[in-house]
Amino acid sequence: DDDFEGFPSFLVASQFAQLCALADGELELLKTNDPAKSQITREPTYGRLTMPTLDEILIADGGSPAEQKLESFINETPALSPAHDDDEDSVTSERRGAFLLGALVGDIGSYQEYSEDRSTTLVDQYPVKSITRARIKKVTQETVAKTLTYTRQEKKKGKSYPGTKAEHIVERLRETVLDPDPDDWEIDTDDLRFYYALGVTYGMNDHPDWNQQNSDASDKRTTDEEH
Numbered sequence: 001d002d003d004f005e006g007f008p009s010f011l012v013a014s015q016f017a018q019l020c021a022l023a024d025g026e027l028e029l030l031k032t033n034d035p036a037k038s039q040i041t042r043e044p045t046y047g048r049l050t051m052p053t054l055d056e057i058l059i060a061d062g063g064s065p066a067e068q069k070l071e072s073f074i075n076e077t078p079a080l081s082p083a084h085d086d087d088e089d090s091v092t093s094e095r096r097g098a099f100l101l102g103a104l105v106g107d108i109g110s111y112q113e114y115s116e117d118r119s120t121t122l123v124d125q126y127p128v129k130s131i132t133r134a135r136i137k138k139v140t141q142e143t144v145a146k147t148l149t150y151t152r153q154e155k156k157k158g159k160s161y162p163g164t165k166a167e168h169i170v171e172r173l174r175e176t177v178l179d180p181d182p183d184d185w186e187i188d189t190d191d192l193r194f195y196y197a198l199g200v201t202y203g204m205n206d207h208p209d210w211n212q213q214n215s216d217a218s219d220k221r222t223t224d225e226e227h
Contacts (some may be wrong), residue, residue: 002114004048006123006124007106007124007200007201007204009125009205010202012056012197012198012200012201013201015194016198016201020043020044023041023043023044023078024043025038025198028214034090035089036121036186036187036188036191037090037191039079039081039089039092040079042078042079043078044076044077044078045076046076047117050174056210062142066168066206067084069206070103070168070169070172070206073202074088074099076111078090079095079195080092080095080096080099080195082096090180090185090186091186091187091191093176094176094180094182094185094186094187094192095183095187095191095192095195096176096195097136097173097176097177097182097195098131098136098187098191098192098193098195098199099136099172099195099196099198099199099202100169100172100173100176100195100199101136101139101140101143101177101196101199102195102196102198102199102200102201102202102203103164103169103200103202103203103206104143104144104147104169104170104173104203105122105123105126105139105143105199105200105203106123106199106200106201106202106203106204106205106206107165107166107169107203107204107206108121108122108143108146108147108165108166109121109122109123109124109200109201109204110123110152110203110204111165115149120141122146123200123204126139126143127191128193128196128197131192131193131196132189132192133183133185133187133189133192134182134183136177136182136185137177137181137182137183140173140177140182144170144173144174146165147165147166148164150165151160151164151165166203169203195215209217211219219220
């Protein structure tokens with residue numbers, strides 16, 4: 001919607017919440033004969049499982065809370081969830097790829113806005129209505145390249161990463177866009193764009209509070225100058 005200034009993340013989240021509500025198993029308000037859309041009609045399992053605490057996540061695998069959160073969101077969203085057998089519908093994999101690409105664009109876009117003070121970010125550079133199957137590879141390549149650039153910058157500042165920034169997204173995205181090749185994807189453009197938009201919304205909120213970080217840094221600089 002061109003009436004929005006910036007990315008309409010609240011609208012995307014609201015639409016997704018409505019879709020989840022309509023997929024309620026008892027109401028059966030969503031029905032389709034299209035096998036490529038069947039998983040969208042299944043109710044997500046959010047809230048049915050007790051989410052582990054941050055300490056439990058770190059103790060359990062020594063890994064990243066962001067990685068655990070992403071894994072849980074994908075696994076509990078039938079439209080994105082990978083099959084546990086060899087019969088996964090190809091469109092589900094492609095939908096997951098669109099979501100992961102959007103998540104990386106949203107994550108790095110937020111970093112650009114709050115840490116680099118960029119007025120135009122990847123979110124603006126790759127708006128939802130510009131995303132097509134033909135552009136997926138190009139957008140992925142350029143977004144990953146930006147991620148590597150910012151990773152090198154952060155490492156020069158003394159910050160440590162085991163791999164790259166947003167590695168929990170990058171690694172899964174690479175797997176998804178390599179097989180099958182996006183040139184061979186079958187997903188509808190509307191489907192592709194909706195889950196890309198959902199991914200952007202997720203990625204924009206899947207990061208530390210950049211505003212607070214910048215505020216803390218500014219306060220520290222002011223204190224140092226006063227001393």
